[in-house]
Amino acid sequence: MxxxxxxxxxxxxxxxxxxxxxxxxxxxxxxxxxxxxxxxxxxxxxxxxxxxxxxxxxGKAEILAAMAQRRAEAARGKIAQTLIAAPQLGSVRPIVQALMTTFEGSPETRKVLLDALFDRGGDAVMAHHHQAFLAAIGGRAELNLDLSPESLFVLTHAVAGLLRAAAAEPDLNLSPAALEDEFVLLMESYLSALIVRRRGGGPAQSGAFRP
CATH class of the missing domain: 1.10.10.60 (Homeodomain-like)
Incomplete structure (x- = not known):
């Protein structure tokens, strides 16, 4: 069939x-x-x-890909709603938390689902979610930060790649709470630097995202 x-x-x-x-x-x-x-x-x-x-x-490959897609769409929706509800976002932690809880279960299960998502769609997966995410928040979230395609690529691929790597290396016994803090620092530092660059100001202060 x-x-x-x-x-x-x-x-x-x-x-x-x-x-x-x-x-x-x-x-x-x-x-x-x-x-x-x-x-x-x-x-x-x-x-x-x-x-x-x-x-x-x-077959099972299609089942896994559909499961992963469903969960990725749910996470994207949760992030969009977070930004719409609180457009003057003072922290990216809710976004990080939504990303980290996209795939529940053991590290092995999360890796299987992440692999299924990327194996099915390849590089187009991230592009698809970029466009759908921007469409979801378009005109409703006042981010006060114009993310270029290149900046958005760096931001999303950095987090997605690190989440996939963490799932692939369960022997490291990474603390979810500590890893969340590191992801928050990574995203806030990068976004703060983008804001400073846009304003032509001095060096960014890491750890605080204030659009």
């Missing part, structure tokens, strides 16, 4: 089926990792037939 001929989950029942498949996949990843994950196991855990599963997805 081709991808075009698969059903799009438009009705509540279809959406519930997709959610059951996602939940089952997550549970199996947490229990046994990617190596033991099969579509038969997913269907059994989700309580659907293997035929039903293949009506929505072409």
């Amino acid at each position: 081709t991808e075009k001929s698969r059903r799009t989950p438009r009705q509540a029942r279809a959406e519930a089926t997709v959610e059951a498949i996602f939940d089952a996949t997550f549970q199996l990843l947490e229990a046994g990792g990617l190596e033991s994950l099969t579509t038969n196991h997913i269907a059994q855990r989700a309580g659907v037939s293997i035929g039903t599963l293949y009506q929505y997805f072409g």
Whole structure:
């Protein structure tokens, strides 16, 4: 069955089926990792037939990519709402927290989902989320900072790349709280420097983002 001929989950029942498949996949990843994950196991855990599963997805790679995309979109929406609710943002911590909680579960599960997101869409994934994010906050968040495509590229890829690296190196036993602080410092320092450069002022003070 081709991808075009698969059903799009438009009705509540279809959406519930997709959610059951996602939940089952997550549970199996947490229990046994990617190596033991099969579509038969997913269907059994989700309580659907293997035929039903293949009506929505072409295999486990598609399931993982769709799960990752769904979670990335949710994080993007949360960040956009944060900026809209508090346009004069005094800290990027809520943004960092939204990014860090995009993919829940063990480090191994987070790595699988991050890999699925990038493997499916390649470099276009970040470009897509850039445009969707800017569209979501367009005209509603007064950031007072005109981010060029290059600055936005550096900012988002730095954080996304570091999150992916942290998930790929669980043996480092990095503290989530300490890592959050470091991400905040990284983003605030970079944004502060951009503001200073725009104003033609002196050196930026790290640790405080004041648009």
